[in-house]
Amino acid sequence: xxxxxxxxxxxxxxxxxxxxxxxxxxxxxxxxxxxxxxxxxxxxxxxxxxxxxxxxxxxxxxxxxxxxxxxxxxxxxxxxxxxxxxxxxxxxxxxxxxxxxxxxxxxxxxxxxxxxxxxxxxxxxxxxxxxxxxxxxxxxxxxxxxxxxxxxxxxxxxxxxxxxxxxxxxxxxxxxxxxxxxxxxxxxxxxxxxxxxxxxxxxxxxxxxxxxxxxxxxxxxxxxxxxxxxxxxxxxxxxxxxxxxxxxxxxxxxxxxxxxxxxxxxxxxxxxxxxxxxxxxxxxxxxxxxxxxxxxxxxxxxxxxxxxxxxxxxxxxxxxxxxxxxxxxxxxxxxxxxxxxxxxxxxxxxxxxxxxxxxxxxxxxxxxxxxxxxxxxxxxxxxxxxxxxxxxxxxxxxxxxxxxxxxxxxxxxxxxxxxxxxxxxxxxxxxxxxxxxxxxxxxxxxxxxxxxxxxxxxxxxxxxxxxxxxxxxxxxxxxxxxxxxxxxxx
Numbered sequence: 120x121x122x123x124x125x126x127x128x129x130x131x132x133x134x135x136x137x138x139x140x141x142x143x144x145x146x147x148x149x150x151x152x153x154x155x156x157x158x159x160x161x162x163x164x165x166x167x168x169x170x171x172x173x174x175x176x177x178x179x180x181x182x183x184x185x186x187x188x189x190x191x192x193x194x195x196x197x198x199x200x201x202x203x204x205x206x207x208x209x210x211x212x213x214x215x216x217x218x219x220x221x222x223x224x225x226x227x228x229x230x231x232x233x234x235x236x237x238x239x240x241x242x243x244x245x246x247x248x249x250x251x252x253x254x255x256x257x258x259x260x261x262x263x264x265x266x267x268x269x270x271x272x273x274x275x276x277x278x279x280x281x282x283x284x285x286x287x288x289x290x291x292x293x294x295x296x297x298x299x300x301x302x303x304x305x306x307x308x309x310x311x312x313x314x315x316x317x318x319x320x321x322x323x324x325x326x327x328x329x330x331x332x333x334x335x336x337x338x339x340x341x342x343x344x345x346x347x348x349x350x351x352x353x354x355x356x357x358x359x360x361x362x363x364x365x366x367x368x369x370x371x372x373x374x375x376x377x378x379x380x381x382x383x384x385x386x387x388x389x390x391x392x393x394x395x396x397x398x399x400x401x402x403x404x405x406x407x408x409x410x411x412x413x414x415x416x417x418x419x420x421x422x423x424x425x426x427x428x429x430x431x432x433x434x435x436x437x438x439x440x441x442x443x444x445x446x447x448x449x450x451x452x453x454x455x456x457x458x459x460x461x462x463x464x465x466x467x468x469x470x471x472x473x474x475x476x477x478x479x480x481x482x483x484x485x486x487x488x489x490x491x492x493x494x495x496x497x498x499x500x501x502x503x504x505x506x507x508x509x510x511x512x513x514x515x516x517x518x519x520x521x522x523x524x525x526x527x528x529x530x531x532x533x534x535x536x537x538x539x540x541x542x543x544x545x546x547x548x549x550x551x552x553x554x555x556x557x558x559x560x561x562x563x564x565x566x567x568x569x570x571x572x573x574x575x576x577x578x579x580x581x582x583x584x585x586x587x588x589x590x591x592x593x594x595x596x597x598x599x600x601x602x603x604x605x606x607x608x609x
Contacts, residue, residue: 152234156241163242167249180250180260180321185314187267191274192295194235198278202233223345227338230275239271262324267317269330276337283344285394292401374458378466385445386438391522392445395437399474402433403482406492420495420565424556424572425549427499430482432507434474436548439511440518442467447521447605454602461591468508468587475503491565498572502552505576509586510548516593519604 170179247264251257280287301307320326386392406426429436438445443463446453453463479500486493555575560568579586594601 155234156237159238159241160245163245164249166242166246167253180255180263181314181318183246184317184321185310187317188310188313190239191270192298194239194271195274195277195291195295198233198235198274199281202235202275202278219346223342226345227276227279227341230279231272233275236272236275240268243267259321259324262327263320266320266327266330269327269334273330273333273337276334276341279341280337280344283341288394374462375466375469378463379470382445382466382470392438395441396434399433399437399478400481402429402436403478405429405433406485406496420491420560420568421553421557423492423495424498424568425553427495428502428507428549428552429499430485430496431475431478431500432503432548433478435471435503435507435511436545438474439467439471439508440514440545441520441522442512442515442518443601444515444518444520444522444605450605451602454598459591460594460598461587464512464587464591464594467512468583471508471511472504475500475508494565494569498556498569498576499552501573501576501580502555505579506551507548509579509590510551512587512590513593516590516597519601521605 166183167179170177170182174182243264247260250260277287277291281291282288298309302309386396406423406429443450479496482496485496552572555572556568558568559571
């Protein structure tokens, strides 16, 4: 049965209207993945010798155990942000005499092919071989190696559950915030306890039962979640009683008012946009990671300007990166109306501007950490409004991935929508504020860096109509390509 599923997916891929582009992109990504995995092998090969040279009096194996918890935490975050969930066209399969369990097992098996499941393997494999060559006991090393890989596979299914179920998302989020807070404020050394736990695997081979149980448990929970939701009736659009909200106050914005209302209703009524907005709120605390409370205003200003961009621009970074994909289900209707494309772009700009203002107000307590920190917050807000907002809208030209607003309507749908183009678009958003601040700060001081960022941002705000007109021309050129892409079922 798995062979038939693979054959069907291959047919769907080669018959897609964007086959040529998709093939070229997959080849490019394949080359990138190859070098990434090659780098992982190299890192694993030099890990033992690097640790031995840096810490000659300490055991490299125990050192890895002491810090591997940070690898797992970072891996979980990266998986959630980037890892694609299995995509499978379900409706036609459910009308055929195919066992549901075959569909579910195939979909979950696809997650194992994620590149994340190979990185740690390729790092620890040469490291473990070197340990055995250095006359460490072979059996404990092998048991430890497979235990760490099984923990990584556990994260694979945890990521699946977090992406598919809000309950698991909230549980894991609270758990991570608690761990990081305890470690950051030095209330409880989680890293020390985790290191002691992983060190147990170096001399107790029976402990491999723990990662085996976690893998099987998370796989079972993922299976049960899909089994519960994999019903043909659930795949149809459900009629719900929708509570009306008075949005008449938005009429004062003129021609963009209908689009603003539509976006606010989209966020209010659909799970995925709400989840994205919630993720944006988490960015309000992002700068705390870079602020050393003992140093106060003497924290690294270059890293803080990077962080403050996320504090006030979390909405643009999360919700904004999927413009115009949020409207993919009714994009044809929008494009058939007698309206200027610039009006549509204007509405998105005002929406992001409003979000920046709200984030700036909510982040006001940063002033308690010093005026320098607050000045960086102001600079970040201006940058997001006067420069980043245009970069986000410009990036939307390359974003032609249709989105399902209702996650449940696609049990095997990709809930992230992340593509390599999203990463490429994000580079100038991250690099620009750092460069604009760092150069004047290096030559003329802190105030010069703030003035530069705010000054260029004000120019962007004053030239808003000009920039939107130029972006409109680019959207118009790719209008029909976007419509065609959004018409794809998968």
